Amino acid sequence: MSTCTLSRRGSEAPASPIRALAEVARDAANRGITVHGLNIGQPDIPTPPQMLQAYRDFHDEVLAYAPSDGFPDLREALAAWYTNGGGVHRPIEADDIVVTTGGSEALLFAIACVADPGDEILVCEPYYTNYWGFSHMLGVEVAPVTLSADDGFKVHPDRIEAAITGKTRALVLPTPGNPTGTVLTADELARIAAICAERDIFFICDEVYRDFVYDMPAGTRAASLLDQPIADEYAIIIDSVSKRYSACGARMGWLVTRNSEVREAALRFGQARLSPATVDQHAVKAALSTPESWFREVNAEYQSRRNTLVEGLRGIGLDVPMPEGAFYLAIPLPVDDAEAFCHWLVSEFQLDGETVCLAPLNGFYRTEGLGCNEVRMAYCVKEEVLRSCVRILDAAIKAWKIR
Ligand SMILES: Cc1ncc(COP(=O)(O)O)c(C=O)c1O
Structure with missing residues (x-):
């Protein structure tokens, strides 16, 4: 048995809460489920x-x-x-x-x-x-x-x-x-x-x-x-x-x-x-020579996605603030434990063969106990996908309550 030990810096380094569900999402995909990844801020807009x-x-x-x-x-x-x-x-x-x-x-x-x-x-x-x-x-x-x-x-x-x-x-x-x-x-x-x-x-x-x-x-x-x-x-x-x-x-x-x-x-x-x-x-x-028109189109696209997601989530009864910039939405969900909910959503839940991967927000707080019922969604996917995600989330919240 090795006597080499890790530094405390290494062993206690916080894992990325944004990427934490990647493996579970991969398993779900291997089972043939379509997993919509709203957990990570990876834009789908083509690079100039x-x-x-x-x-x-x-x-x-x-x-x-x-x-x-x-x-x-x-x-x-x-x-x-x-x-x-x-x-x-x-x-x-x-x-x-x-x-x-x-x-x-x-x-x-x-x-x-x-x-x-x-x-x-x-x-x-x-x-x-x-x-x-x-x-x-x-x-x-x-x-x-x-x-x-x-x-x-x-x-x-x-x-x-x-x-x-x-x-x-x-x-x-x-x-x-x-x-x-x-x-x-x-x-x-x-x-x-x-x-x-x-x-x-x-x-x-x-x-x-x-x-x-x-x-x-x-x-x-x-x-x-x-x-x-x-x-x-x-x-x-x-x-x-x-x-x-x-x-x-x-x-x-x-x-x-x-x-x-x-x-x-x-x-x-x-x-x-x-x-x-x-x-x-x-x-x-x-x-750096990317024309201004490119940014205008990209901004209009993100704004439209934001509106679709916020309106969709408000439509299923969630209390959602309207973010002014970037491409994320941080919101409370009507669940007791968002981390467990996000894990279950990817590992067990599906609606017509689709599910959503969200980032639980507790890892975004230093204060113990905060963010327990909050998640982050990145709207880096097309609007029709966002609409599906809202439908899936609506069904999942109802199923979580009676499971
Ligand atoms: C607020 C913020 N700062 C910095 C970064 C780092 O980005 P990168 O290292 O890809 O330039 C990110 C990436 O998501 C971010 O969200």
Whole structure:
């Protein structure tokens, strides 16, 4: 018997609640059941053709390392894209950007840059689960400010301020939010940025869903922390191509900060992993020329899906807030244990050979006991599938009650 043991960091690392049901879903599919996967935010929108073409056009004879902070021409193109795209209070420079392996690595680097083991980062729960996953990996604790489904998961700046303690090193907040869909207004962002500056903590603003805001004039994007002059030294922006260009498999993201010390620390982490992927960086550069019309169509599609799902769920008697952005819906269900319900839904329930895979929301909270009756649905599937999912859910809730 081996005496080798895992680190506590390894053995206690939280498993992804988003992917937790994957195996059960595979078993159901093997039994011939059609499983509609609303548990994961994998867009089905085709990736822009010019991005895909850039992969085909890569003909280098050696697949070489890239610079640790990304190719200069990509960082220049990104800087121009931010500066020309609006929503920045002064131009972004190529040197403000460190290219990473997805927004995920940008998040990991950002938290590692600002917090030591034993420190805390402030998050709003329900949160994107990797905020806790990455913090745990780094020995950093997350301190949650709890949002409520009752007011549509609104973020209250004063509650954030009240939760800051001597241990808080940063606030990590997405806008638009995953799993809540909450979008911060420019005023709310300004208020929160001012609080972070006054209280001397970093504001790591996760803007990977910035393009997806609804019920707004076409072309509107969510307000960015890059537009808040007060936050310059405190602001770290997380960004990615995964959702923007429906390109999750590219594993390309970056962080933007005008704080040179943060950038230098992030670059040292970047040097340790040598470089972000080479070919994908060429593809990202090509993706930046995606026309505005593409985004308009994609946004209209997501908005229509959101409406279909919300109306459908309200039609079966559920109390559903209308999310303003991203492509998720976090809702309470009339079940006592959403985790058990989601497992049963995939492992035992079916309606005419179909079922739905949902993400139970308890894993999106740090506070024990919260989210027990809540689930997240990603509306990354076509409207007719969403309508089927509502029908299946309606039947499943009734069957769960009398089982
Ligand atoms: C809020 C949020 N931030 C960051 C990420 C990381 O995305 P990626 O690593 O694919 O860029 C995700 C992915 O789902 C997310 O939902």
